[in-house]
Amino acid sequence: MxxxxxxxxxxxxxGDGRGAGxxxxxxxxxxxxxxxxxxxxxxxxxxxxxxxxxxxxxxxxxxxxxxxxxxxxxxxxxxxxxxxxxxxxxxxxxxxxxxxxxxxxxxxxxxxxxxxxxxxxxPDAVPGATPETGYGAGPEAALGGRTASGGGPDLLLAGVAVxxxxxxxxxxxxxxxxxxxxxxxxxxxxxxxxxxxxxxxxxxxxxxxxxxxxxxxxxxxxxxxxxxxTPLGGEASGRLLDHHAPDLPRRVRDRILDQAAGNPLALLELAETAIADPGAVLRDEHGPLPVGERLAALYAARLAELPEAGRRALLLLAAADVADPPAAVLALLPAPDHTGPDHTGLDDKVRVAVEQSGLVRRTGRDLRFRHPLIRSAVYHAVPLDARLDAHRALAGALRGEPDRRAWHLAAATARPDAEVAAALERTAGRAMRRGGHAAAAKALARAAELHPEPGDSARLLVAAAGLAVLTGDLDWVEELAGQARARSDDPAVHAAAELHAGRLAALTGRHPAVFAGMARIAEDLAGTHPSIALDALTTAAVLRFYSGEESQRREIDRILPRVAVAPADEPLRDWVRMVSDPLGSRRELAARLPAMIAAAAGRPERLTALAIAAWLLDEIAPAVRAFDEAVRLWEGRGPLPDGLGGVTALAWLEYGRWEQARAVCAAIAALPATARSLHHARACAYAVDAMALAFQGDAAAARERADEALRLVDPLESRSVAVYARRALSAAAAVEGDYETAYEQVRAVFGHDGEPVHYHASYPALPELAAAAARTGRRAEAAGIVGRAARALARDGSPRLRALVRRSAALLAEPADAEPEFLAALAGPAPERRPFEHAQALLEYAEWLRRRRRIAEARPFLTAAHDTFRRLGARPWAERARAELRAAGLDVSAAEPAAFAELSPQQQQIVRLAARGLTNREIGERLFLSPRTVGSHLYRAFPKLGVTTRAQLRDLVAAAPPDEPFAGRYG
Incomplete structure (x- = not known):
């Protein structure tokens, strides 16, 4: 309290002294x-x-x-x-x-x-340690952000349980x-x-x-x-003081009111002192009253008045805090000839003196300090040796609570002690199993302070830094990394420490500086510690993706051949190439991805990394399957690493799992306060969420998210985020019919010369550029950019990218030349795997057909597009397709009541899941809502939709996608 x-x-x-009210x-x-x-x-x-x-x-x-x-x-x-x-x-x-x-x-x-x-x-268990980090999952844990070292509870699932x-x-x-x-x-x-x-x-x-x-x-x-x-006003302070100490001399009263400055605790504590000794308040007429350190001295003075047994009791309570069982604490006191009626081991005289000291209060049979400041005053009022003895006594009494015992042993230890350090390591292991990464890191850091061997001390600090990465507290990680470097001359230790700091710093937006550090580590250790060098290059490749900087790709290409890694690490070398240069590596490596993903079964870090690579190579189906499996495995080990979650959200967004994508973005955006400096991670989440919101038709919210993303980063250093944010702003403008703004925003994802701003993120925006250009008279400029992209992608571009180029060309072509381009675009790979993208192509071709008065041919394309848009919740596009269907002679108004589109996005999500047959509890677990909240949303939605039972929802909401969304941590 x-x-x-x-x-x-x-x-x-x-009358009897008891509280009457x-x-x-x-x-x-x-x-x-x-x-x-x-x-x-x-x-x-x-x-x-x-x-x-x-x-x-x-x-x-x-x-x-x-x-x-x-x-x-x-x-x-x-x-x-x-x-x-x-x-x-x-x-x-x-x-x-x-x-x-x-x-x-x-x-x-x-x-x-x-x-x-x-x-x-x-049961307690200590996860195994790896040679590189002491704790953790090995080099693949560097692939872009936080990882979970050791098994631990899923915080989100625990939250759902609460x-x-x-x-x-x-x-x-x-x-x-x-x-x-x-x-x-x-x-x-x-x-x-x-x-x-x-x-x-x-x-x-x-x-x-x-x-x-x-x-x-x-x-x-x-x-x-x-x-x-706020502090009490003068009148209230006076009433409080008068109520508590009505007989104080006026001069004493005024002095207390003046110096207490409206703090109720200071008023009452100073009043207690003044009642006992009014001269104590006026002893120093020219100085301030003892509200800070001098107030603590007052507590210490009270402590000194107690019998020795009482002082020892309070010191033990102060050292133990209220968390430890009072019986275990008080049992340490010298036993008198007979125990008091409360069986604490204190005789009646000592017990009464302790309780009347004003330092503690009794709660049932337990003693508690009245204020944390009192505990601090009591604790620091005694010499260091006495405090150490108290912690040693508590450690002896708490053998059945190994974690608290370890911390008391550490508090009692003033010089290196390997056994105490080992006890703290075991405490760290137990904390990791419970998902307490911050607690584990603190235990390892303290163990490092106590370990007598500098090499082991540095190892523990490196391990602590690796766990601290999971907290998102960059200052702490850098502090631990600096301590590790100070305790060892080993270049490998220095590199491992810098790697941990770099992994988290990569998410701040300081990309050039962090990339330079990773490149230096890789170059320096390429020959002597190739595994660490490759680990550094994985982070460098992530930074290359974040920034889109071409010079960084060249630097990676220069260093990578010099790293002679073991055959087992060859997949990681391939991963670096795929991330830093997906176009240049696609032809060689795409065919090897399925085998690489199969070999990574059961390893969530490597599965997630390979899912990222598959997504970058436009192999969306294996990417999503790998992400699903990785997230399932991550469920028992903590949160999805922030640096990887953004790409997961993008993949699910493309795959049509918009609810899951937005859930990932929400989880990343809600980083704890210690992780608020991770601007790039948060900006990426905002940008992807903005895209989803724009697709759903919430233009205002999309603009707000996208603007926040651009505010958090430097667009020249986080080009990937800038591109996604611009695409979201363009889509939001298009939703509102502002095609001039839509064109300006999407034009910004290509340079003045037509080159893509980002080597991977820009190309999918080509159809958006073409569509806006066609409506604003910018065909010539857009055609130049599309033509440049066609030449760049002719040899190494994925089938998906080449189909997007053909679709863009169709939108810009003369009417007589457009149809072959449309048909080529629609013949692209597995259209159901990117349903929104494919439905847009269907709608655009159908609109072209209808304008040519080929209405019968347009109808199937319009129907398919409309059904997909409705299923995804892409309201503006569904309305556009419905208008085209009406123009083509088909009335589809009954297929989707207008009321459904008026529901909030969250209500739409709940209704869709209810239509699939999920219970309120199952829906709540997917969307992280309580079952009661789900029921409340359905209760309000039913009258708007004109239905009375859940079964009727199936007639209003399209069926789920053929590939059932993963019902896991973000599902």
């Missing part, structure tokens, strides 16, 4: 808002962040909410963030859900297993979730709670979070409603 209960709650006293002074508006929120929960989810300085009264407001919720027969769940547990993965979630964990038995099996696994129910659990509880009575000291929640618990919070709109669940001013709120958006606790 943050001490707020003591901070501004004034307790009335009756709590009076909250100076916070009437805040209490009213809390009460209103509690009342509103029955109508749907509510969230409020209570922010204030330490001692401002956040805990008291949570108590107000708890009392109001209890009075209304709500279920109340509470968790208090603990500084000592912020490195223990899912500690907060365990504290919150422990009272209702039996309800998990009713969850779907995958959700239940994910939740219990996150809470540490599975969402389902809260929704289930809320089905019986509204639920109030109270989170105190949220700034100290462990990252895994914060992410899961934030995930659930964003999806409880329709469930009667309230979430109140108390956080200290100036502290980040991990996982939660800064835009959430916030109740800011």
């Amino acid at each position: 943050d001490g707020g209960n003591a901070a501004y709650r004034a307790v009335g006293r009756d 709590d009076v909250v002074v100076g916070r009437a508006a805040e209490v009213e808002r809390i009460s209103g929120l509690v009342d509103a929960i029955a109508g749907g989810g509510r969230l409020l962040v209570i922010a204030g300085a330490a001692g401002a009264g956040k805990s008291t407001l949570l108590d107000v909410a708890a009392r109001a919720a209890g009075a209304a027969a709500y279920r109340v769940l509470r968790v208090s963030g603990r500084e000592s547990e912020r490195d223990l993965a899912f500690a907060g979630l365990h504290q919150l859900l422990r009272p209702v964990l039996s309800e998990a038995a009713a969850l779907p099996d995958r959700q239940r297993r994910a939740l219990l696994h996150a809470l540490g129910s599975e 969402l389902s659990l809260l929704s289930r509880l809320a089905g019986r009575s509204p639920v109030m979730v109270l989170v105190d000291d949220a700034q100290w929640l462990d990252a895994a618990s914060a992410d899961v709670l934030a995930f659930a919070a964003r999806r409880l709109d329709d469930d009667p669940v309230g979430l109140l979070l108390a956080v200290r001013d100036g502290e980040p709120l991990p996982g939660f958006e800064p835009a959430y409603p916030t109740l800011a606790l």
Whole structure:
């Protein structure tokens, strides 16, 4: 707790000294808002962040909410963030859900297993280490971003489980979730709670979070409603002080009010001191009152007044924090002749002295500090040797809790100790199995500090940096990498450390500098450490794709032949070539891809890498199959690496799985606060999402996403993102009939000379360029660009790219010359694998036919295009096809009620999945919503669609794609 209960709650006293009632002074508006929120929960989810300085009264407001919720027969769940547990993965979630964990038995099996696994129910195991990194998956983990080292729970699936659990509880009575000291929640618990919070709109669940001013709120958006606790005003401060200490001399009272500056905790604590010794407040007339360090000194003074047994008890409590069982702590004290009635081992006199010290409060049979500042004051008020002895004693008492024991051993160790370092390594392994990458990295970093051998210390730091990559905290990764380099002269260690930092820095947009570092590593170690050199080139190839810089391809081509790798690493060498130069390598390597993908079975990192290569070579079907399998395997190992998710989204977007593509983009865009510097990763997600939104017809949202993508990056250093964003802006303009803007935007993905801005991303925009040019009188300019592309792709371009060139040529050709080009375009490979692209070609050819009055020939093409657009949710294109069908003499208005198009994109997704026969729970798991929210959306959609049963939806929504979308983590 943050001490707020003591901070501004004034307790009335009756004759026997017991509290007769709590009076909250100076916070009437805040209490009213809390009460209103509690009342509103029955109508749907509510969230409020209570922010204030330490001692401002956040805990008291949570108590107000708890009392109001209890009075209304709500279920109340509470968790208090603990500084000592912020490195223990899912500690907060365990504290919150422990009272209702039996309800998990009713969850779907995958959700239940994910939740219990996150809470540490599975046996401990330490994943194996690789020679290159100490922990991790080997060189292929460098292929563009974060990887998950070691098995661990799926955070999103755990989030779905919590969402389902809260929704289930809320089905019986509204639920109030109270989170105190949220700034100290462990990252895994914060992410899961934030995930659930964003999806409880329709469930009667309230979430109140108390956080200290100036502290980040991990996982939660800064835009959430916030109740800011400002300092109390003069009148309220006076009332609080008078209520608590009515007999203070005026001069003492004024001095306290002046120096407390409206901080309730300072008011009350200074008042307590003044009651005991009024002269203490006035001892220094010319200096400030002891609110900061001097306030801590007051706590230390109280500590010194206690008997030795009492001081030792509080020191142990301070060293242990409230997380450790008080019985295990107090059992360490010297046993008196007889124990007190609470069986703590303290005699009555010592126990009374401790409780009357004002430093602690009793909660049931347990002692708790009244404020974290008190704990800090007690802890630092004793010499270092005493603190070390306390941690050693706690470590001895906690043999049954190996993780906490390891941290206490580390805190008790002032010099190198290999055994303690080994205990922390084991703790890191257990944290990794639970998906606690940040906790594991911190354990390894501390183990490195304690290891007596510099080489092992450097190894542990490299491993810690590799795990820290998964947190997205680039500053931390670079700090760990720098420490590793400082502890070793081994070039391989230096390179491995720099590689970890480079993998994450690649997602920031600092592409030229990071590429230069990767190229230098590859060149320096090509002969002595070829595996590391190749690893560096994989990151360099990713950077080449991000930037589209031609000079980087030449640099990779220069270094790659010098790296003599083992036969087992030849696929990785091929991968570098495919990514950095897909046109130049396609003819040689495309035929080898199926065998390479088959050989990678069971290895998600390599499968994902090969899926990227297949996508770059326009082998979309094997790419999607490999992505599906990789995501399935990733489910038990943590989140999909951010650097790879953007390409996964692009592949699914092309394949017609728009819902899945947007889910991936949403996951990447919602990076935690520590990863906010990964601008390129977020920009890519925004750009791809913008394309999907434009295709669905939401032009305003598409522009917003695309503009944000362009704001986050330098278009000259992140050309791939710039191209996708421009394509989205062009499509959005076309949706609104603004073809001038559409042409200007898509023209920007080609240079002044007609060369593509990006060697891979630009070419698919050719038909969009041609279509806009045909409507704006820019045929000649566009034809020049299309002709240049035709020559560049004649030999090495994929069949898909050559078909796009023919389609573009058809749109720009004279009427008499267009039909052969249209037919060649429609004869391209496997049209069902890129349904939107193919349906556009069908529509364009059908429009050409109808203008030639070949109406009977146009009808089948129009019908096929219309059905595809409707199935995908491409509303503007479906309306355009429907208008053409009407012009061709076919009435299709009954096939798709206009009301369906008026549903929100999320409602359309829910209705489509319901039409396939999925239950509310299954839909919620796919879209990361609670079953209650799904039901609420369907309840509102049914009257709009004019249906009363789910079976009727099948008549309104087209069937699912022939290739059933993967119902996994992003599905």
